[in-house]
Amino acid sequence: MKKKTSFSTKGNNAAVGPLSIQRMLPNRYANKVGPFVFLDYVVPVVKETITRNGMGAHPHRGIATLTYILQGEVEHFDSAGNEAIIRSGGAQWMKAGTGIIHDENLNYDSQTESKFIQGFQFWINLPAKNKAEKPAHIAVQAGEVPKKELPDESGWLKVIVGNYEELSSKIPNYSRQFLYHIQLKAGKNLSIEIENEIEAAAFLPTQNAMLNNTEFEKGEFVEFDRSAGEIEIKNTAQTTIDILLFGGEEYKEPVVAEGPFVMNTQAEIANAYRDFYAGKYGEIKLAEPK
Template identity: 75%
Template sequence: MKKKTSFSTKGNRADIGPLAITRFLPNRYTDKVGPFVFLDYVAPAIKEAISKNGMGAHPHRGIATLTYILQGKVEHFDSAGHTGEIRSGGAQWMKAGNGIIHDENINYDAQTNNKIVEGFQFWINLPAKNKAESPAHIAIQAEEIPRKKLENQNGWIKVIVGNFEELSSKIPNYSEQFLYHIHLEIGKQFSIVVDEKIEVAAFLPTKSAKLNEIDFEGGEFVEFDRETGEIEIKNTSEDSIDIILFGGEEYTEPVFAEGPFVMNSLGEIADAYRDFYAGKYGQIQLK
């Protein structure tokens, strides 16, 4: 049995400077998909000049942030002393834990033949027991992300978070969760069976596709029902397409989100702000 669509949306604009950003989570229909509570998509854009300053340092607490850059280069700095750089196809994960200040600088990738930037930022809600842990950071280059070819030359799949068959990501799992990048050639398809306990959504960045025999346009975010069933993706475009498929088990603890903090009570939100203004998250020290 194929899973049914719960809703679809084209998100809301949330531009930052020259970058055209669309926010898909939270949205008018849901605040989360499994442990994922936030999704911004940076649509393909030409960035002519190299920026030396970041996007703006800001705090986080109670979550892990995940940046997946399709095209471009991202530099990371944080108040725990972590730094990192990823290029086209790479990902970086930062556990904010009990509080951190971080900044990212997004530029084009000089190692490619274009000046396009395109990518995603997700927030992954941490279980209550992990929200008080120390911050951590992992940078994973494109060649380090598990990837395999699909059967019958259908395309390929990359595992950014979680597991798929024999593939396993380096990013820690605090609950059952996954984030796949699926690439399908013209006229090809991909199918996966999802258990009833798993919440799952798909995003079509730029090209249209047929999901369980329903046509969706590029730029659409689609969430499915919570019954056990199959998700079948067919490439009906005149070119190869990319799909982001993600989700995980339902986050059953209370969720209170305000600004850059996601906690389990309003009191914890107040504590997060109090500690930030008291300087307990430290400062970014650039060398």
């Protein structure tokens, strides 16, 4: 049985410097999908200049941030002393835990001739017990992302978060969660079974696609019901298409989100701000250039 669609919507447009952003989650219908409470899509754009000093240092607490870059280069640095650069196809994961300050440089990929930028940032809400853990960071380069070629030369599936068949991401799971990047060639299809009580959504970044026999437009965010069932993706176009499919088990603890903090109570939000202004998150200290 195919899963039913709960709703579909398009994001709100915003600008961060030269970058055009579509905020897909939260939206007017949903504040979360499984543990995912935030999704920004950086639409394809040419970036001619190099950012050196970060895009704006800011704190986080209670979540893990995930940056997945399709095209471009992301430099990460934070107050726990983590620094890393990922390039096209890689991901940066940062557990904010008890509190951290971080910043990023988002530039074109210096190892290619393309100056296009395209990518995503997710926030993954942590269970209450994990919000009190120390911050952590993992950089996953493109070649380290688990990838599976689909049958009948249909395309491929990458596991950014979670598991798929024999594939497992390096990014930790604190609950049942998944984030797949699927690419389907013209005329091909793929079906994925979703368990009962698992929340799931799809995002179509640049092309239309058929999801369970209904055509959705590029730029649409589509959420499905929680009954067990199949999500069938068909590519009826003449070109290759990309789909993000993500979700997980319902986050059942209370959720209080304010600014860059996602906690379980309003008192915890107040404490997050108090600790930040008291300087308890530390400061970013960049390593001296070699």
